[in-house]
Amino acid sequence: MKVTIKDIAAVAGVSYSTVSKALNNSPLVQEKTKRKIIKLSQEMGYKPNFAARSLVSNQTMVIGLIWPTIDRIVLSTLVTKISNEIRNTDYSMVLSVDPVETSIETFKRFQVDGIILFEENISNPIETESLPILSYGVINDARKNYPTIDPNYEEAMNKAVKYLFGLGHTKIAYISNLSSPDPMQIEKNRSFRKAMQLHGLSIKDEYIIDTEGFNFYDGYTATSKLLNLHDRPTAIVGGSYDLSSGIIRAISEKKLSIPKDISVISYDNIPEMENTEVPLTCIGVSIDQLATEIVHSMIKFVENNVISNPKQFNKKMSPVLVERESCGTPS
C-alpha cells in the first residue's frame, strides 16, 4: 500500500498536520522534528499524492506543450531544450502530439497550469478561455489574446543580408520552404525580401527557390537547381537547419567550395550548425535563449494569475549572427 503522511505521523508519533508542515519546510516546526520526519519519510518511501495536493492547491505544477507536427529537426531540438529547462524548475512538462484543439481539451481535463503552443501549422488563433497559453510564433495577429514569443525574423534576415552585403555580396539567393501555409515560414520569407529591399538589392526570381518541404533532399534539389543557372549567385541564405546539409551537399557535388566559390548562411541558431560538412555561419535566436525565454515567460504568466492583459508577456527576441566558416568575400 502507498505510504501517506498519516502513516509517517503514526510512526513519528506526531500529528499528520505536523508532518505536512515539516515536509513543506514550514518554519512553524522545530528543526529537530523536521529532520526526523524528513528522514522517516525517505526511509518509508513516501511519495506525495499528486491528486490530493492539486485538489487542495488548485494547481498541478504541470505545463503542457502542444506539438502536432513531430517532424522537423529544429523543432525537436527546441522541444528537448524546453523540456530540460522546465526540469530545472518546480514544474513538469508534458507533451501532446494531438491536433491543437484536442490537445487543449486533454490538457484542460488534466488541469495543467499552462500551455505552450507552437504556431507552426496553426492558422487560426486559438480560444484560450481562462487557461494561460503562451505561443511561440509571430507577434502580429491582433486577434490573438494570448502572449507570444517571437524569434524576430525581420531582424534576423536583416542581419544576414547586411552581413553578406558587407562582405561584398550582391547576388544573394534564398532557399526555403515557400509553399508552406505556416505563418512563421511566411513571415520568414517575407522578411528576407524586405531585408534585400532595405539594402537596395534586387531580388532575381531565379534566386528565390522553393524547397516545398523540409527534408534533406528538398534542400539538395533546390540548391542543385540554383547552381545550374548561368549566372550563379555568390551567396545563399538558407531558410532552416533542416535544409542546410542538403544545400552543402549540392554545392560540393558541383565541385564548388564553400566559402571560396559560394557563401552560405542559414537561419536557425543551434549548436548542430557546427557539425555540418562545412561549419555553417548562421543567424537566429540561440535555441537555448529561446527555450529559456519561453519557459520563464510561461511560468511568470502562470504565476501572475491575473490573466488580464496577457500581451504584456509578448516578447520579440534578438537574433544573433554566429560566424563560422561558410561565408567569405565573393570571388
Add this chain to the structure above:
Amino acid sequence: MKVTIKDIAAVAGVSYSTVSKALNNSPLVQEKTKRKIIKLSQEMGYKPNFAARSLVSNQTMVIGLIWPTIDRIVLSTLVTKISNEIRNTDYSMVLSVDPVETSIETFKRFQVDGIILFEENISNPIETESLPILSYGVINDARKNYPTIDPNYEEAMNKAVKYLFGLGHTKIAYISNLSSPDPMQIEKNRSFRKAMQLHGLSIKDEYIIDTEGFNFYDGYTATSKLLNLHDRPTAIVGGSYDLSSGIIRAISEKKLSIPKDISVISYDNIPEMENTEVPLTCIGVSIDQLATEIVHSMIKFVENNVISNPKQFNKKMSPVLVERESCGTPS
C-alpha cells in the same frame, strides 16, 4: 468560479450524489433525471475535476509514453498512431522526452496508470516497481520483468529473403544502421543474416553496408557505395523507411531502374512507403496494428491490476509483406 456537481445539484434540485451517478451513467438513476442533469451540466459548462476524481478512484486514466529520442521518422509515425489509438479509448496519452529514468520519475509523481516505453536507445532493463510498464522491443532479455510487444524481426527478415529468393534473387544486399548500439537494430541485423543462412544463401561482406545513421543521406551514401561494386547485387533489403528515399535516389542517379535492374524491399510497414519515387514493397508489422496492439495490451495490463506474471502480455507480432512496385525477377 469552476462549476462542480454540487452546483449542478443545486440547480437541478437533486442531491449531488445523484448528479454524480447520472454523470457516470449509473443505471441507478432514472432516464429522465439523467437526461436533465446531463443537459444541465453541459449548459453550465461543467468539467469534472481530474484531481478529485483520481484521488478517490486511485487512477488517472492517463498513460505515459516515454520517447527520449525524438528524431526518427518511423518512430514519430508510431507515436502519432499510438496517440490516435489512445484517443479512441477512455484514456489520455501524455509524452515525455526526458531520459527514461527521469521520465519514469515524472510519470510516477503524476500517477499515470501505465507507461509505454520504446526500447530504442535503452540498453539496461528498467526497474518497474509496481507501475505497469509495457515496452516496444525485443522479447529476449530474461531480466526484464515487464511485458514487451515484439515486431518479430526474425519472421520479417525471413519473409523478405524468402520473397526475393522466390523471385530468383541470390545476390542480395542489406543496407542498414549496423553501428547502432540499439538492441532493436541489432536484432534486426542479426535476423537478416539468419534468414540468408536459412535459405542457403551466402552473405558477401561487400553486400552488407553500414549506413551509420538514419538520415536520408546515410541511405544515399551507402547505396552509392554498393552500386560502385563490380559485381552488383540484384536485390537490396533496406533496414528502415528512414533510409529508403536515399536508397531509391542513389539507384536512379546511377540510371538504374527499379525493379528492372535492381529490386528493393524495405523494412517498416507504413503507408508512406507508397509515396516514395517508386512505390516500395515493404515488410513489417503494419504500423496501425502495432499501435493498436501496444495500446490495447497496455490497457489490458493496466486494468488487469494484478501485476503478477506480467510476461503474459508479451506478444510477438506477425509481419506482413506488402507488394508494390519495387521488386521483380533479376535480369
Add this chain to the structure above:
DNA sequence: TTGTATGCGTTATCAT
C-alpha cells in the same frame, strides 16, 4: 430511484 454520509491525501486555519 434518490439522498446522506464517509473517505480519498493533502494543505490551511484555527486552537492549544
Add this chain to the structure above:
DNA sequence: ATGATAACGCATACAA
C-alpha cells in the same frame, strides 16, 4: 511548536 479539523470535488456504500 504542535495538534485538531475543515475543505478541496468526487465516488460510493448505505440508508431511506
